[in-house]
Amino acid sequence: MSAKSTLHEGWTVTGDPGTPAAAEPIPATVPGEVVSALLAAGLVADPYTDEGERGVAWVGRRDWTYRTTFTYEGGDHDGVDLVFDGLDTVARVSLNGEVVGESANMHRRYRFDARSAIRQGANDLEVAFTSPYTYAEAQRDRLGDRPNAYDEPGNFIRKAACNFGWDWGPNLASAGIWRDVRLETWRTARIAEVVPRTSLEGGQGIVDFAIDLQRAGEADLVLVCTAGGHTAVLPVPAGAGTAQVRVAVDDPQLWWPHNRGGQPLYDVSVTLRSGDEELDSWTHRVGFRTVELDTEPDADGRPYVLKINGEAVWVKGVNWIPDEALFSRVDAARLERRLRQAVAAGIDYVRIWGGGVYESEDFYRLCDELGLMVGQDFLFACAAYPEEEPFWSEVEAEARDNLARLAPHPSLVTWTGNNENIWGWHDWDWQEPLGELSWGAGYYHDLLPKLVAEVDGTRPYWPGSPYSGVRELHPNEPTHASVHIWDVWNQEDYAHYRDWRPRFVAEFGYQAPPTWATVRRMTTDEPLQAESPSMLWHQKAADGQAKLQRGLDAHLPPVRDFDDWLYFTQVNQARAIRLGIEHFRSLQPYCSGAVVWQLNDCWPVTSWAAIDGEERLKPLWYALRDVYADRIATFQPHGEDGVKLVVVNDSAEVWNGVIGFWKCTSEGRITGRALLEIRIDPRDTAEVVLEGQVAPAPGEFLVTGREDFPRATWFTKEDKDMDWATARFTAETAAVDGGVAVTVTADTVLRDLCLFPDRLDPDATVDKALVTLIPGEQAVFTVTSEAIAASPELTAALTTKPVLRAIND
Structure with a gap:
């Protein structure tokens, strides 16, 4: 019988001569990476706090050697193999001084024959890593430079692109034995x-x-x-x-x-x-299920409709990046927390983005169990990739390995060739500098579809995200298949999501800083300001703070302090994505899905995430839970100044009922009422144009009643222009199991009421956010925190700023 024994104990790591730290061996955790070992040894500062990332920039430009000793008892074996599930990235493996194998790809598994080198008793195992920069820059010099969204050589090494930094992530291009290693005999x-x-x-x-x-x-x-x-x-x-x-x-x-x-x-x-x-x-x-991707041209262009067991699914999706910049820190428990948060928000589809990694078995197993569909990118992102050797062979081996490894998982429903590279070739000024150089087209159009058909054969493949279906057509054409919408965040107000009529949105997003407790984890700046040094260091997007400010200026009153800025930017992010998704859902079935950028973060940072790098929910998460509900009502513009109510039933049952809504003045006085009887078939929509006394005049707003679906609102002016009364309310607290219930009763309109208990206890959570009330209405917020419940002072603080906020406070 074959036998397997892990080799995770007793490792050390040593830098090459002249390293600023670890020139002598230090303990190393396996699976792990060099930065984690240096951090555990106290040789570098935390790269997640302040500008600590600067202090580890040298690590990726050094060579590192891992060593351990293990005991082999011998035996009558025909095969003795050293098996590595992940080596990051360019490594030479030696056993008792004999080289038994080499690696140059983070994204595949390796099995090395150890029979000639192993001996009974103690054995010395060494894994010597070459600097990823040394390798990648040498390949770039050999093959000729190619465009990249970042001034980094990450497209010349089969390593996670985001290791070299991204517009939401740090540059921690380290090295290490990042997945399991074991000895197998047979x-x-x-x-x-x-x-x-x-x-x-x-x-x-x-x-x-x-x-x-x-x-x-x-x-x-x-x-x-x-x-x-x-x-x-x-x-x-x-x-x-x-x-x-x-x-x-x-x-x-x-x-x-x-x-x-x-x-x-x-x-x-x-x-x-x-x-x-x-x-x-x-x-x-x-699991047994069928998967189809309907992209057959129709009268409007080309759809992109995912069908499971023959049923068209309106995709309620998010993009997924590695959940930690130091990958080995992610365990099954952390993944389960994150994916359960996704399910709780109504998300049914997770796209694993091409600049990260093929995730662990735990990830796909959890998606199988939780009923989350997975769209898997092959690992190419925002760059031109060489097709010359050794890369062609490495990409083929990597694809074969992961196609086979992931084949059992019913949650995995699609394969996609790359992230934005076909778009980049069309629009990002690549063609002139590339000339006749390869850039990856051979992978996306030839090699990868062939391998998906040969190794898997059960799942659809699509050449890129975005991609319109034929090479001759612009890859981000809205009427054809999948699109990415980034002009809104980069150039325009978020109301311009309504200018788009996409068939399927594979990426769109809007930024906000993380929660208060996470901000305090990532910066020690005093005074704390939007433009303080560490806040800016943890804003990786080009002109990110200016784009956030543009959004504030367009919609919200002037900020008075950092507390306002934090709350207002988080609300604006949630509103932007809610507006976009409500618009896209109102277009169904013409539009067949939306995939928000992004669910998660890999460290504390201002970003597009709904869940920040310390695992805390931003207001956007609560907005996703509302807008991805099976049944929603949404007010949408109609004509130049009109309004319509669109009702979406994405459940399996007929929606029979009554929807009531009110027309209100800015003081919250009701000036019009409507009751609409509805009968909407499963997976269908209906709309009603509002006319007469229920059509709002300038300065008025519409709000649905307290129904069994998320409340819909429509405002004729932006908050900065609405004549809101200053927020008045009463708030009462009561002990509940594990926490405190906070009951807020509105005396005035309360706009996007939020409670932020992490300001009092970093581990505290709350069950709702972004609640709009009219006078006389109540909302009950349930805070889970034994620390707050045990403290009268903290409990009292739940009812005042900056913990309890409304836009008009």
């Missing part, structure tokens, strides 16, 4: 790879196992394959290294996104035997 033969391809045929769930074997001789073997309690046995004759086995499961339950149905998963296994001896085994879980 006799006679082993299972090298299993790709279980699932399908549905005639009421059965089919699992077609494609199995690769590694042999040490010519023995006859037997494969025993199971799926859902059904078994198939296949003799494998001497010399055969591959096998195909089909297992059928009767009447399988289907896997669905969480808002469409259940997530039944079936155990599958492959056992390799020789006579009565079990040599090796492989186990996983699969």
Whole structure:
């Protein structure tokens, strides 16, 4: 029987001669990276606080060597392998002084034959990393420079692009053994790879196992394959290294996104035997479902409609970046917290962006279990990539490895060739500097679709995000397939989302700083200001603060202090994305989905995220929960000055009911009422143009009642121009299990009322935000925090600024 033992203990790391730190060995955690080891040893400052990132900039420009000693007991083995699930990135692996393998790709697994080097007893294992800059710059000099969105050589090394810094992330281009390492021993033969391809045929769930074997001789073997309690046995004759086995499961339950149905998963296994001896085994879980991507041209252009089990799904998506800049810090528990936050916000689709990594098994397993669809980019982002060797072969090996590794997961529904590179070739002044140089087109249009069909064969592939469907058409053409909308954040007010009529929005976003407690983690600046040095260091977007200010100037009253700035920018982010998604949803089925940039952060930073780098919810998260609800009502412009109410039913049931709304003055006095009887079929929309006494005049606003769907509002003027009364209310607190309930009763209009308990307890959470009330209405905020509940002073502070805020306070 094969045996596996992890090699995670006793590691040290040493810098090359002349390193500013760690010229002598220091302890190193494996999986891990050099920056984490230096930080644990107290040799560098925290790169996440103030401008600490500057203090580790030298790390990526040095060579590093990891070493450990392990014991091998020997035995009658035909195979002894060192297996690395992730080496970051350019490494030479030596065992007892003998080189057994090399790596040049962070994104693939490596298996090195150790038989000639290993010895019984103690063994010295060394992994020597070359500086990623040394390698990438040498490749750039050899092949000729190519455009990149950043002045970094990250497109000349198969390493996460965001390691070299991004407009939301730090430059921590370190090195390390970033995933598991182990010693594997085996006799006679082993299972090298299993790709279980699932399908549905005639009421059965089919699992077609494609199995690769590694042999040490010519023995006859037997494969025993199971799926859902059904078994198939296949003799494998001497010399055969591959096998195909089909297992059928009767009447399988289907896997669905969480808002469409259940997530039944079936155990599958492959056992390799020789006579009565079990040599090796492989186990996983699969789900049965079909996936289609409808991009057939229609009268309006080209749709981009994702279908699961034959049903069109309106995608309620987010973009995903690595959840930590120091990747090894991310464990299964952290991923589960993040993905459960996504589900709680009504999100059903997570796009793994091409500048990060292929995520861990835990990530996809959790998405399988939680019913989150995954769109997976191949790892190319915002740059021209060379197609010459060694890169072509590395990309092929990387793609084959990850296509096979991720094949079992029903949550994985699409593969996409790259992020913005086809767009870049068209629009970002690449063509003249590139001349005849390769830039990646061969990957996106030839190699990757061939490999997806060959290795996977069950999921659709799309050449790029964005991409319009044919090479001759501009890749970001709104009427054709997927688009990215970035002119709004970069150049225009967020109301201009309504100028777009997209078929599918794969990226759009609006910035805000993180929560108060996270701001205080990332900066010690005093006084704390929007333009203080560390606040600016943690704003990586070009002219980011100016763009935030442009948004404030367009919509909100002047800020008086940092507390105003923090609250107003967070509200503006939430409003911008809500406006965009409500508009896109009002266009369905013409528009088939929206994927917000972005769900998460990898460190404390001002960014487009809904959940900040310390795992705290920004107001945007609460806005997503509202706007991604299955049933929503939204006021939308109609004609030059008119208004219509669009009602969207994305549930599986008919929506029969009454929607009531009021027309109000800025004082909150009701001047008009309407009750609309509705009957909307499942997955359908309806709209009503507002006329007569319910059409708002300048200075008035519309608000739906306290219904069983998120409240809809429409304002005829911006807050800065509305004649709001200064906020007046009463607030009462009461103890509840694990925290405090805060009941706010409005005496005036309260606009986007928020409660920020993290100002009192960094671990505190609250159940709602962005609540608009008219006089006489109440809202109850439930704060979870034992620390606040135990302190009368902190409990009292829940009812006053800067913890409790309204735009008109």
